[in-house]
Amino acid sequence: xxxxxxxxxxxxxxxxxxxxxxxxxxxxxxxxxxxxxxxxxxxxxxxxxxxxxxxxxxxxxxxxxxxxxxxxxxxxxxxxxxxxxxxxxxxxxxxxxxxxxxxxxxxxxxxxxxxxxxxxxxxxxxxxxxxxxxxxxxxxxxxxxxxxxxxxxxxxxxxxxxxxxxxxxxxxxxxxxxxxxxxx
Numbered sequence: 001x002x003x004x005x006x007x008x009x010x011x012x013x014x015x016x017x018x019x020x021x022x023x024x025x026x027x028x029x030x031x032x033x034x035x036x037x038x039x040x041x042x043x044x045x046x047x048x049x050x051x052x053x054x055x056x057x058x059x060x061x062x063x064x065x066x067x068x069x070x071x072x073x074x075x076x077x078x079x080x081x082x083x084x085x086x087x088x089x090x091x092x093x094x095x096x097x098x099x100x101x102x103x104x105x106x107x108x109x110x111x112x113x114x115x116x117x118x119x120x121x122x123x124x125x126x127x128x129x130x131x132x133x134x135x136x137x138x139x140x141x142x143x144x145x146x147x148x149x150x151x152x153x154x155x156x157x158x159x160x161x162x163x164x165x166x167x168x169x170x171x172x173x174x175x176x177x178x179x180x181x182x183x184x
Contacts (some may be wrong), residue, residue, distance in 0.1 A: 005019070006124065009058060015030055032050070032075045032140065043129070043157075053115060063141060063142070063183060063184045064141070064181065064182065064184075065077075065139055065140035065141065065142055065181075066179045066180070066181050066182075067090060067179060067180045067182070068178060068179050069175075069179065074089060074090075075089070075090040075179075075180040076088065076089050076090065076117040077090060077139060077140075078163075079137060079138065079139050079162055080108055080136075080137070080138040080139075081107045081134055081136070081137050081138075082108065082109075082134060082135050082136055084107040084108060086096070086103045086106055086107060086160060087100075087160075088103075088159075088160045088161060088162040088181075089159050089160070089161050089162065090139075090161075090162045090167075090182075091161045091162065091163050092163075092164065092167060092173060093163075093165060094161040094162075094163030095163055095164050095165065096148055096149060096150055096161075096163045096164065096165040097134065097137070097147055097148070097149035097150070097160075097161065097162055097163050097165050097166050098129075098150050098151075098152065098157060098160060098161040098163060099132075099149055099150070099151045099157070099160045100151075100156070100159065100160050101150055101151060101152055101153055101154040101155065101156065101157070102154070103160040104132070104151040107134075109132055109151060111130035111132060111151050112130075115130035115131070115132075116129060116130045116133045116153050117130070118127035118130070118131070118150075124184050127139055128152075128153050128156070129150040129151060129152050129153065129156065129157075130150065130151045130153075131148070131149075132148075132149050132150070132151055133146060133148060133149070134146075134147040134148075134149050137162075137166050139162070139166075141183065141184070142170065142183075142184045143184075144166050144169045144170070147165050147166050147169075148165040149165060152165075170182050170183060170184055171183050171184060
């Protein structure tokens with residue numbers, strides 16, 4: 001009934017809708033509710049299914065980064081977190097930066113077992129995430145300090161996401177002519 005492009009568009013729309021609701025579901029103490037954690041996990045499952053090989057950033061002017069869309073219309077880039085480089089999917093529909101356990105370890109983040117206190121439902125079952133603060137996140141020339149993020153337990157998240165806890169600190173985000181344009 002639907003072609004591959006239509007199925008992809010439906011999946012991406014679903015992921016954007018779910019993650020756009022996340023900040024509306026935080027408890028009084030600022031911690032995400034179980035409903036929020038389940039929504040993050042569901043979004044990550046969709047993103048994992050839809051992920052494609054990375055595309056290199058395009059040349060841009062000072063204080064600006066341009067990322068070309070890949071064949072699926074997604075934007076991915078190498079991001080430097082606290083001095084270590086990892087590859088992330090730039091996701092304006094994700095309310096927060098979300099790191100896979102493996103990417104967090106590559107950055108030098110090792111939350112204590114007791115920090116994984118937020119239960120999430122994933123495609124692989126129930127998992128837990130830990131809340132962390134990233135000292136510095138750099139995407140090309142764009143630098144943001146003190147970024148809130150979540151780390152999934154081992155195997156819980158298929159792809160790390162550069163979400164709105166980073167992106168909202170920029171002055172401009174625009175998708176234009178097959179590229180995502182970010183300005184500080």
